Amino acid sequence: MSSSAARPLVGWYVHHHGAGHRTRFSAVRPHLDADVVVFSSLAAPTDLPPDTTWVELERDDAPTTGADGVVRHPADASPTAGGLLHWAPVGHPGHTARLGRIAATIAGAAAGGRPVDAMVVDVSVEVTLFVRLLGVEVVVVSQPGDRTDQPHRLAYDAASRVIAPWPAGTHDSSALDRVADTVRWVGGISRQDGRRASAPGHVTVPGSVLFVGGAGGSDHDDLSASVARAARATPGTTWSALGLDTWVDDPWGAMAAAEVVVTWAGQNTVADLAALGARAVVVPQSRPFDEQLTTARALDRAGLAVVASSWPADDEWPAVIERARALRPDWSAWQVEGAAARAAAVVAEVAGRGTHAVGPARATVAVHDDLAGAFS
Incomplete structure (x- = not known):
């Protein structure tokens, strides 16, 4: 890494579940x-x-x-410390090694010898607390859902800033109300911000339905068969799928060509739908703390997508697709435009005042706390 004395060094923890946390980092990093x-x-x-x-x-x-030759699982090693934490298994060498590696880098013993000025955590209660105990300010990326449990409250209290990557007023914010002074609602963060479905080469195909899966898993044992049955149940449509047997790093072209997109309620996927202005069927999947269910309910209340609480039965699909075709969603309410830059400005604000930063980072955009839009 080349270094600049005029810029701070920011640490960034990316959780490994699914691809969404890494995708969000990729969206914010250029700003x-x-x-x-x-x-x-x-x-x-x-x-x-x-x-x-x-x-x-x-x-x-x-x-x-x-x-002794006995195989032990970390889930059996008191990982929650009696409910204070989410995952800190006792005696696990990987857990100890990863925190040691983070500490060495933050202290300046790695990464060219420069101490870290601020840390973004997306997401981990344990990393948040560990970094703050090392004396570094932390920016926590929040997740939707019921985050009122003790570990989440502790992490939010320890953070210098909390980034909520959705518009203000869309979700139940009871977990964040108690730290409202530090929360910044930036809107839905999408790496597709700035791209236009109307650009040359993007032609919506009438009757086309695209299923977009994710890397975080689904509630269905045989999802390929479910998609195939839905296609057979909707005469006059042509279905294709991504995230089943086929994975593409950039689904934008396929999503732009589809008349209707069928997908889950992950944060990045919803933000991509908003950037596209898509007509969509959203089926929330089971996730910890009802993360996707909370997002799906917000979309349903705003009329931005057809929301099915579970995968529709075969004979329900024709009506579901027709409802989606009839949508005229105003996705501007999801505040995707500029969201990644607003998130970067939050990080720059905290990192620029770090004890090791030589000069302030350049935050080129203002952070908006009043992105209520259609949800106020």
């Missing part, structure tokens, strides 16, 4: 005028931006074999 060191159990992307170092961490969720 952040700082050197960045990323910590994650995921492998580094092939298109790592300039002035960015990726530190691959040991996993802390794999079973271990002790000297």
